[in-house]
Amino acid sequence: MKKRLFLIIMLISVVSSVLSCVMTTVVYYSFYVEDAENKLKSIVELTKDFENWEDEGKINSSVNKILNATDYSMRFTIIRKNGEVVYDSRAKNESLESHKDRPEVAVAFEKGHGEDTRYSSTTKTDMYYYAVKISENEVLRVSRDIRSINSVFVGILPVLVLLFVFLLVIVYISANSFTKRVLKPVKEMTRSLDEMLEDGEGNGVELYDEFESLSLKIREQKIKINQYIDELKHERDTIGLITENMKEGFILINKNRQILSINTSGKHMIGNEKFDLRPSRNILELIRNSEILQQVENSIEKNIHTIHDIKKDSRYLRYYFSPVKEQYSLKATGLLILIEDITNQKNAEIMRREFSANVSHELKTPLTTIIGFAEMIKEGLITDSDSIRKYCGMINNEGLRLIALIEDIMRLSRIEEGVSPEENSNINLKEIAEETAALLSPKAEELNIHLEVNVVDAFIKANRNYMSELMYNLVDNGIKYNKSGGSVYISVQKGGGKIIISVSDTGVGIPEEYRDRIFERFYRVDKSRSKETGGTGLGLSIVKHIAELYNGEIELKTKEDEGTEITVKFSCLQ
Amino acid sequence: MRNRFDTELENLNLELIKMGSLIENSIESSAKALIEQDLMLVKKVNELEIEIDQMEKNIESHCLRLLLQQQPVASDLRVISTALKMITDMERIGDNAEDIAEIAKYMVDQKFIKDLVHIPQMADATISMVKRSIDAFVSKDKELATEVCKDDDIVDGLFQTVKQELIEKMQENRENSEQAIDLLMIAKYLERIGDHAENIAEWVIFSITGEHKEK
Numbered sequence: 001m002k003k004r005l006f007l008i009i010m011l012i013s014v015v016s017s018v019l020s021c022v023m024t025t026v027v028y029y030s031f032y033v034e035d036a037e038n039k040l041k042s043i044v045e046l047t048k049d050f051e052n053w054e055d056e057g058k059i060n061s062s063v064n065k066i067l068n069a070t071d072y073s074m075r076f077t078i079i080r081k082n083g084e085v086v087y088d089s090r091a092k093n094e095s096l097e098s099h100k101d102r103p104e105v106a107v108a109f110e111k112g113h114g115e116d117t118r119y120s121s122t123t124k125t126d127m128y129y130y131a132v133k134i135s136e137n138e139v140l141r142v143s144r145d146i147r148s149i150n151s152v153f154v155g156i157l158p159v160l161v162l163l164f165v166f167l168l169v170i171v172y173i174s175a176n177s178f179t180k181r182v183l184k185p186v187k188e189m190t191r192s193l194d195e196m197l198e199d200g201e202g203n204g205v206e207l208y209d210e211f212e213s214l215s216l217k218i219r220e221q222k223i224k225i226n227q228y229i230d231e232l233k234h235e236r237d238t239i240g241l242i243t244e245n246m247k248e249g250f251i252l253i254n255k256n257r258q259i260l261s262i263n264t265s266g267k268h269m270i271g272n273e274k275f276d277l278r279p280s281r282n283i284l285e286l287i288r289n290s291e292i293l294q295q296v297e298n299s300i301e302k303n304i305h306t307i308h309d310i311k312k313d314s315r316y317l318r319y320y321f322s323p324v325k326e327q328y329s330l331k332a333t334g335l336l337i338l339i340e341d342i343t344n345q346k347n348a349e350i351m352r353r354e355f356s357a358n359v360s361h362e363l364k365t366p367l368t369t370i371i372g373f374a375e376m377i378k379e380g381l382i383t384d385s386d387s388i389r390k391y392c393g394m395i396n397n398e399g400l401r402l403i404a405l406i407e408d409i410m411r412l413s414r415i416e417e418g419v420s421p422e423e424n425s426n427i428n429l430k431e432i433a434e435e436t437a438a439l440l441s442p443k444a445e446e447l448n449i450h451l452e453v454n455v456v457d458a459f460i461k462a463n464r465n466y467m468s469e470l471m472y473n474l475v476d477n478g479i480k481y482n483k484s485g486g487s488v489y490i491s492v493q494k495g496g497g498k499i500i501i502s503v504s505d506t507g508v509g510i511p512e513e514y515r516d517r518i519f520e521r522f523y524r525v526d527k528s529r530s531k532e533t534g535g536t537g538l539g540l541s542i543v544k545h546i547a548e549l550y551n552g553e554i555e556l557k558t559k560e561d562e563g564t565e566i567t568v569k570f571s572c573l574q
Numbered sequence: 575m576r577n578r579f580d581t582e583l584e585n586l587n588l589e590l591i592k593m594g595s596l597i598e599n600s601i602e603s604s605a606k607a608l609i610e611q612d613l614m615l616v617k618k619v620n621e622l623e624i625e626i627d628q629m630e631k632n633i634e635s636h637c638l639r640l641l642l643q644q645q646p647v648a649s650d651l652r653v654i655s656t657a658l659k660m661i662t663d664m665e666r667i668g669d670n671a672e673d674i675a676e677i678a679k680y681m682v683d684q685k686f687i688k689d690l691v692h693i694p695q696m697a698d699a700t701i702s703m704v705k706r707s708i709d710a711f712v713s714k715d716k717e718l719a720t721e722v723c724k725d726d727d728i729v730d731g732l733f734q735t736v737k738q739e740l741i742e743k744m745q746e747n748r749e750n751s752e753q754a755i756d757l758l759m760i761a762k763y764l765e766r767i768g769d770h771a772e773n774i775a776e777w778v779i780f781s782i783t784g785e786h787k788e789k
Contacts, residue, residue, distance in 0.1 A: 284591045284592060285591060285713070288594065290595060290596075290599055293595075
């Protein structure tokens with residue numbers, strides 16, 4: 001703007017000065033020509049009668065007199081009617097060609113005087129000729145050279161250039177300051193636009209009236225834009241909050257496979273926490289797993305929703321690929337990937353599978369034994385009555401084992417169903433502990449295990465059978481998984497508003513990798529399920545369920561080869 | 575014009591990542607084929623090798639075309655020359671993975687002379703090196719690349735351990751010799767893969783800083 005303004009001012013001044021120079025030159029030239037001609041004419045008219053043009057000597061002195069009186073050179077020529085040149089002040093004593101048909105000479109013989117301006121080949125300039133008749137037979141012609149307009153102009157040119165330079169300086173300075181002054185409010189308005197928009201007033205800014213409406217418009221727009229920005233921010237924050245707080249991984253890509261959005265869980269699940277989202281980063285830069293990439297391609301190309309499970313380290317991840325479509329468009333314009341951690345579901349599934357396998361195994365083993373022996377007896381393979389008695393004893397034992405197992409399962413499911421308040425009575429855990437110890441002492445003695453009971457009176461409102469069951473299972477485990485010569489400590493204490501039942505042994509302990517699982521049904525550390533120890537694998541499961549029934553907490557402390565301590569804490573308030 | 579060149583560079587980058595994921599897949603599969611004695615995986619490695627070779631040719635011609643047509647300078651030139659060097663190392667890794675798979679094919683129905691302990695460890699270490707060198711390339715991560723270069727010593731150390739073990743096995747029983755030599759070759763291939771991964775990491779450092787680490 002400033003530049004253009006400056007240029008326009010500059011152009012106008014230059015053009016006008018050049019034009020005026022040209023005009024001046026033209027006008028001056030015409031004056032000059034007219035003046036030159038008039039001077040010559042008057043000289044000729046004045047001298048033709050007063051001077052003697054008769055003989056050559058006199059002519060010479062006359063001519064010299066006239067030439068001395070003027071400051072420019074003239075040429076005097078006297079021409080006869082037949083064209084013969086009698087006298088010429090420049091080309092003396094030379095024979096000149098006939099001047100008969102020179103226009104000014106011809107006119108002078110006819111009318112008394114004649115004039116003409118033309119280029120002279122003799123002097124090589126423009127010449128003005130004026131001729132008068134001095135006698136019937138002779139004509140006096142005087143001529144002078146007239147500078148051409150070009151040469152006049154060349155003469156003026158230095159002045160013109162000087163003027164032009166001067167003008168340029170003036171114009172530069174004035175145009176500069178002028179544009180500055182004109183544009184100052186605009187500049188200032190731009191500079192203080194922010195402040196102006198903030199407080200709604202152009203503080204200290206001198207505005208043109210013409211700008212008033214403009215600044216008003218800008219203010220309005222600014223307010224509108226701010227509103228839009230706020231709305232968009234709010235929307236973005238909401239979406240950001242949702243995706244950022246999602247447990248699931250969330251990735252959005254466009255059809256060029258460039259990542260548009262990704263949340264922290266997504267980065268974490270893919271295992272690329274350091275990934276920072278810059279514009280146009282390809283999905284390849286995030287994931288290089290060929291399975292996933294194939295699903296991405298598949299889902300976008302075929303425009304279908306797919307689900308894919310991937311095992312990553314010890315975790316199971318489920319990827320949902322949903323093509324993003326614009327309305328009415330058939331092709332996918334992007335892809336939404338959701339990643340869900342399904343490790344728990346997978347593990348639960350594995351556990352269920354193991355559980356049913358365990359149940360069938362536990363039920364099948366005794367039955368197989370029973371059927372085997374029964375078949376042997378039926379086929380008559382065993383005949384002597386002693387053996388028959390022995391095998392029948394074994395069948396009996398297996399049958400009892402089966403019943404015990406089924407009873408355990410039934411008990412467990414009963415416990416799971418819960419207990420009605422009527423069944424609860426105020427019971428003393430001290431009694432129960434002592435009863436249990438008495439019940440199991442023969443077994444302990446048999447295995448050479450020392451039982452130690454250290455109990456105080458502790459009353460709890462609960463089902464007596466369940467509490468006995470809990471105690472029995474804990475102590476029984478302590479004895480079964482013990483070493484010969486070991487001991488089991490039973491303690492019931494009160495403290496911190498809690499009743500603490502603790503059974504510890506000096507037995508084999510539980511290896512670390514199994515600790516999370518020993519409360520599962522049928523779970524046994526000893527996979528061989530040797531019959532040495534007996535048991536169904538349901539003991540601790542029952543303990544856990546009973547404890548949960550009365551809001552108890554179970555703690556397990558164990559060290560391999562050193563022993564196990566299981567603590568159950570019940571609240572005293574019950 | 576400029577814009578198109580940038581897109582081309584971006585495409586080149588993506589192709590390199592794709593090739594990187596192929597070699598990762600290939601070496602993982604060949605290690606698994608060896609340890610789990612799985613013939614299907616050997617086949618997969620062979621297929622991947624063909625794809626890797628094709629990819630190398632494509633990227634090479636892509637690079638040369640860019641060099642000829644665009645005459646890149648400064649960092650662009652560095653990126654392209656790095657790409658040219660990197661694909662060579664990547665392709666070598668692919669070849670070595672195939673070599674391992676080839677030996678694994680013969681060992682499918684052999685009983686191992688000893689439990690594989692250090693070779694899987696070596697395989698894990700090299701796979702991790704390859705993975706991280708590609709990661710470093712993807713995220714232009716100089717630190718990660720430097721880390722990869724250092725990890726080569728771990729692989730070299732494991733190679734020495736494996737070698738010592740196999741020598742003992744051979745001295746114990748001469749019948750072990752054949753398998754011991756096969757296993758030694760596998761260990762050597764893994765060690766070579768580690769070296770190539772280190773090279774890739776060095777090229778990544780070069781493409782970032784413009785200085786190539788002198789050995």
